Amino acid sequence: MDLHGKNILVIEDDQHIFSLIKMMLKPYNVNLVFKADGESGLKEALSQDYDLILLDIMLPRKDGWEICREIKNSGKETAIIMLTAKAEETDKVLGLEIGADDYVTKPFSPRLLIARIKAVLRRFENTRNNSNEKLDYSEIALKINPSNYSVEVQGEIVNLTPKEFELLSFLAQNEEQVFKREQLLDYIWGFENYSETRTIDEHVKRIRQKLAGAGLETIPLQTVWGVGYKFSTREQKKDD
Template identity: 40%
Template sequence: MGQVIAVVDDEVKIREMIQSYLHNEGFETVEAGDGVSAVHLIETHKVDLVLLDVMMPKMDGFQALREIRIIKRKIPVIMLTAKSEEIDKLLGLEMGADDYITKPFSMRELAARMRAVLRRTTPDEIDVESDELLIRGEIEINLSTYEVRVSDEPLNLTPTEYKILVTLAQKPGRVYSRLQLMDSVMGEAFINYERSIDTHVSNLRKKVEKDPAHPRYIHTVYGIGYRFGEKK
């Protein structure tokens, strides 16, 4: 059985078009026509990735994303939006979406973006050390269960935030440029979306750092990118 994609859009023709193409590409699909139905779908079905429209009745895509992140925090989500404004795209990323794609889009582009998100959120893409536990100061990362704790408190990270943290924490002191981090975490197809990596890092800091404005672990190297280094 192929990977299961939840196609959530209030336009029947768009759902049918996406599902037909994805079936030909070897994916299984389930569908919903509004945000409320989408949340119920995620609760009751095994889903590997969600394609989530923003403008929907009953519950819009942003609110549905909030609910989905509560139910299944690790499931990758791609937002589908007719809005091209940067603020809408960044809002989706800040709320935990893994990517966004603006309508109208080609089916080939959609499939390529889906595969890129699935690759970077699949566990075996992480460069796992021989130890199952990666401990950096008060941060504990379980590389076999993909759970993160800070001061023994569990964190609710998205798949992209998790991979950014592991990438940085596995090589403390190494400086990653934004392009290097984008390529490592999100794939080279996203190297022109540098601002989105800043948004993901900002979200990660809010969860990992006690004082995100003065980070202990995830430091900005101005003009270059980011590095992991514990500040005592």
């Protein structure tokens, strides 16, 4: 992944951290913008087009969770890596659930952060380059539209989070193919370690609940025991 010319926004209230990021990205000739509080950071993120946002969680005036949620809900196609000293598993899960593309805890090594930036941007571009053709499963009254992140059941919109949609869409675009949880973490979140595999199970559970709640009788997200998940409208198995 070539970082040359990439537009990156850093929303971080620690000037030292920004200086470190600026120094480590200098050889890559990126366009770097710095905002030191949540409100100005969100305004900048929504008013300009960025390839990537490096987002702290504990910020003055508006926290990183709310910023991430508002950016993703706005429809902006911007990759987000959350930078934080909060290393608890629940914080990581929350960040990923509201749409963050990766999560790096402080202190971090420059080499690690550069690797994660490249991985997220590469995966993000691959996702955007996937077919935007609407997926229509008329046999189960389900429609998936990658171009605008919408899902319809019997003509009614189902509200999925960005990551829920990306997971459902990815599996649907690879119908009948079985993916391990580790593979899904890599494709959707770009993790380099796989300690968060239960994130996949939680997302699948919520997607199933939302589809069923919307009246979908045949839930196409199938568990392949001992392996992972696949999207299939055939030979349905009872959810656990």
